[in-house]
Amino acid sequence: MSDLDPTLTRGSLADPAARKALTQPIERRPGSGKPDPILKVDNIVRNFGGITAVDVDHLEVQRGIITALIGPNGAGKTTFFNLITGFDRPSSARQGAHWSFDGRTLDKTSASSVALAGMVRTFQLTKALNRMTVMDNMMLGARDQKGERLLNGPFWFTWKKQEAEVEAKAKDLLQRFSLLAKKDDFAGSLSGGQRKLLEMARALMSDPKMIMLDEPMAGVNPALTQSLLGHIQSLRDEGMTVLFVEHDMHMVRHISDWVVVMAEGRIISEGRADEVMADQAVVDAYLGAHHDTDLGDDELLTDEKMEELADEVAAEEAARDAEIAAHSHPHPDHHHELDADHHAEHHHTDAPTGQPGGARRADGKDPK
Numbered sequence: 001m002s003d004l005d006p007t008l009t010r011g012s013l014a015d016p017a018a019r020k021a022l023t024q025p026i027e028r029r030p031g032s033g034k035p036d037p038i039l040k041v042d043n044i045v046r047n048f049g050g051i052t053a054v055d056v057d058h059l060e061v062q063r064g065i066i067t068a069l070i071g072p073n074g075a076g077k078t079t080f081f082n083l084i085t086g087f088d089r090p091s092s093a094r095q096g097a098h099w100s101f102d103g104r105t106l107d108k109t110s111a112s113s114v115a116l117a118g119m120v121r122t123f124q125l126t127k128a129l130n131r132m133t134v135m136d137n138m139m140l141g142a143r144d145q146k147g148e149r150l151l152n153g154p155f156w157f158t159w160k161k162q163e164a165e166v167e168a169k170a171k172d173l174l175q176r177f178s179l180l181a182k183k184d185d186f187a188g189s190l191s192g193g194q195r196k197l198l199e200m201a202r203a204l205m206s207d208p209k210m211i212m213l214d215e216p217m218a219g220v221n222p223a224l225t226q227s228l229l230g231h232i233q234s235l236r237d238e239g240m241t242v243l244f245v246e247h248d249m250h251m252v253r254h255i256s257d258w259v260v261v262m263a264e265g266r267i268i269s270e271g272r273a274d275e276v277m278a279d280q281a282v283v284d285a286y287l288g289a290h291h292d293t294d295l296g297d298d299e300l301l302t303d304e305k306m307e308e309l310a311d312e313v314a315a316e317e318a319a320r321d322a323e324i325a326a327h328s329h330p331h332p333d334h335h336h337e338l339d340a341d342h343h344a345e346h347h348h349t350d351a352p353t354g355q356p357g358g359a360r361r362a363d364g365k366d367p368k
């Protein structure tokens with residue numbers, strides 16, 4: 001905080017020039033210090049069997065701007081989100097893992113306490129949530145994230161009194177995200193984009209300081225894309241910190257003020273979008289098998305290039321299927337070791353273990 005321009009008060013980062021002035025002096029290297037970090041992470045390692053999914057030495061997330069966390073499939077982004085929000089425990093828990101949010105240590109904190117501290121993540125709607133109405137989802141969002149202690153304790157009446165207030169707030173948020181007319185509809189009946197809006201609205205029920213969005217553009221049709229991007233930017237313009245994981249590089253280029261790149265569980269690059277996408281370490285991490293992977297540069301994405309990529313993917317999948325058929329003996333499915341829903345919720349397939357950018361073995365050997 002020491003070097004931060006005192007005029008950069010809450011909301012003043014709505015001005016692009018102010019954001020540029022803030023990020024310009026930051027060193028372009030993994031783990032660089034930020035002028036006013038809201039989140040600081042040290043020594044977070046997560047192993048699954050012999051695989052090191054996350055191995056982050058140091059990361060700082062700047063307050064008040066939009067930071068994108070990108071990386072190839074299997075790079076460890078979702079696992080990292082799970083770890084810092086208390087939904088998973090680092091393997092390095094007793095070996096120096098340390099992280100703090102807004103000055104408060106979160107090392108041994110539960111997921112609900114992390115949310116109470118002001119760091120809230122969105123969740124993709126599960127089957128159960130799909131069967132509830134949009135409004136009930138919002139009310140549950142409030143209970144999950146704020147009133148849990150009130151509901152369980154002798155404060156039930158206090159909660160009841162607050163309920164009307166909470167409902168009014170839910171309606172305001174639904175209005176803001178153009179979902180009010182749908183408040184009595186089942187969440188499952190919403191379009192992909194509307195679900196993303198509902199996920200965001202739910203997370204905002206607890207007035208977070210930082211919102212963490214997991215693939216906000218997944219399954220969103222082009223008509224809603226602009227509106228979603230606008231909502232994310234206006235949250236930042238109102239003073240909120242945004243951290244998001246996204247595969248859509250066009251979106252990353254469009255709205256990120258800062259980009260952090262992960263590969264093989266590690267932070268490999270940091271900088272502004274155009275800078276990291278030109279960084280050889282990033283290009284190498286994304287390349288590997290797909291040497292022309294689109295990093296969001298529209299000029300590169302010709303029809304011919306798309307066909308070439310589709311052919312490469314098909315050839316790779318055929319080779320993988322053949323390999324699986326050749327080794328089709330039962331194999332313990334480490335993927336479901338902790339969280340059976342984790343990958344079922346993902347819309348895309350994981351990189352096969354050992355593909356560039358994917359997880360690596362804890363002993364450093366090629367997992368194949």
Ligand SMILES: Nc1ncnc2c1ncn2[C@@H]1O[C@H](COP(=O)(O)OP(=O)(O)OP(=O)(O)O)[C@@H](O)[C@H]1O
Pocket residue numbers: 048051052053071072073074075076077078079080334335336337338339342346349350351353358359
């Ligand atoms: N619960 C789990 N049990 C075992 N292995 C897991 C588990 N969760 C993740 N992994 C493994 O950890 C590595 C990192 O996965 P993670 O989902 O965090 O990557 P990611 O960067 O979010 O990938 P994607 O972009 O595909 O969502 C992968 O190799 C994955 O298979």
